[in-house]
Amino acid sequence: MIVFEHVSKTIKGHEILKDLNYTFEDHKIYGLYGPNGSGKTMILRLACGLVRASGGKVIINDGVLGKDFAFPPSVGVVIENMELLPYLTAFDNLRELGDIKGVASDEDIREALERVGLNTDKTVKKFSLGMRQRLNIAQAIFEHPDIILLDEPTNALDEEGVESIYKILKEEKDRGACIIIASHNKNDFTRVVDQVIKVANETMVEV
Amino acid sequence: MKRDRIVYGIYMISVITQFFSLSYSGKGAYLLGIKQNMKTTELDLLFFISFSLPVMLLMITFMDQLDFYLFNYGRFQITRQVSFLRIIRSIEERIFKIATLMLLIQFIFNRTFTREAFLLFISYALICIMLINLMLVISLMMPVTLGIIILSVIHLISYYATYYHKLPALLFIGKFVHGAEYLTQVSPIYYFMIDILIPIFIISFCFITLVVVCDHKDYF
Numbered sequence: 268m269i270v271f272e273h274v275s276k277t278i279k280g281h282e283i284l285k286d287l288n289y290t291f292e293d294h295k296i297y298g299l300y301g302p303n304g305s306g307k308t309m310i311l312r313l314a315c316g317l318v319r320a321s322g323g324k325v326i327i328n329d330g331v332l333g334k335d336f337a338f339p340p341s342v343g344v345v346i347e348n349m350e351l352l353p354y355l356t357a358f359d360n361l362r363e364l365g366d367i368k369g370v371a372s373d374e375d376i377r378e379a380l381e382r383v384g385l386n387t388d389k390t391v392k393k394f395s396l397g398m399r400q401r402l403n404i405a406q407a408i409f410e411h412p413d414i415i416l417l418d419e420p421t422n423a424l425d426e427e428g429v430e431s432i433y434k435i436l437k438e439e440k441d442r443g444a445c446i447i448i449a450s451h452n453k454n455d456f457t458r459v460v461d462q463v464i465k466v467a468n469e470t471m472v473e474v
Numbered sequence: 475m476k477r478d479r480i481v482y483g484i485y486m487i488s489v490i491t492q493f494f495s496l497s498y499s500g501k502g503a504y505l506l507g508i509k510q511n512m513k514t515t516e517l518d519l520l521f522f523i524s525f526s527l528p529v530m531l532l533m534i535t536f537m538d539q540l541d542f543y544l545f546n547y548g549r550f551q552i553t554r555q556v557s558f559l560r561i562i563r564s565i566e567e568r569i570f571k572i573a574t575l576m577l578l579i580q581f582i583f584n585r586t587f588t589r590e591a592f593l594l595f596i597s598y599a600l601i602c603i604m605l606i607n608l609m610l611v612i613s614l615m616m617p618v619t620l621g622i623i624i625l626s627v628i629h630l631i632s633y634y635a636t637y638y639h640k641l642p643a644l645l646f647i648g649k650f651v652h653g654a655e656y657l658t659q660v661s662p663i664y665y666f667m668i669d670i671l672i673p674i675f676i677i678s679f680c681f682i683t684l685v686v687v688c689d690h691k692d693y694f
Binding site for chain 1: 542545546547550551553554
């Protein structure tokens, strides 16, 4: 569960988000949409600890982000510009990241790669854009995190790819994860989310 | 990382420029861009290019690595609660490999094989590796404090003082302590001391940048 309590974010005097109050519950998928620069990605960054709120607090389960822990204890993230090591294979990349926390087995990694439809020994530098996106999604789910934050997850994916990602998200939701997806177009996710949220005018509103 | 090929390409050009500069002027060899024969003091264009390009390219490579390991791949790591020191270690290891490679390329172009030059190279490389490792270990062991930043700034100032005075110099309690005069007569040690300050300068610069960037978490 993620709770935003009077959260605001100001960068160089410019208010990006203002007095956000919202609770993202477990077992649910939330879809954020809004025009470019409305603050969708900023909300995801705030939720995963990559940026700190200028005011208010972000609560993850029972702990305050930035006070009780720097980053959420169990989170899978795909945000713009995230890239894996180009000289490793998909499996080796996930193994490398998995070794940090030590919660995922080789079997978990293989299963995640299979779920996103990646079955190759190529190094990441030889991957197409769509394959990289699938790998990023696999990276976000292979440790079975409590929170999954995805920014434009269907970018560069073909129709089949989009369907498989939606299927995965539903499975992760049933497992109990709290999932937030951000996209500039709400048609990208209306079929899969439980709650659509519009981000505009420095705030967010349920639709 | 994306610019690796361009950086290496430009670096090769800079090394070749140095080679021609050396052949043309006949004033001595260059090591990481610093003239070995320090008797002449003029700063001609070729000398300036050969002096600054390798360092600049190493900086560009460093910024590229910093981008990747901190803002691209690093995001995967830090959201898994990796310490910043681990990320810094990844960057420094990578920079160390690149710096070593650049050093080797430089030697291949700028040194004719003589026993003395070869021994000089081996000794220099060993000392460089030892010093860079030492810096790496210190940066990993020490917490990010004002002290370590000041220490790094002292390295930077010392580097410039050395370049300016053409003598090994170290800023110590507000005064420049110069290397003893006899060192200038014992060429290998003297040259080593001059050149060793360059990797230290680079590592110090990298470290200061990393500390500043990592402390400013909103950068992500």
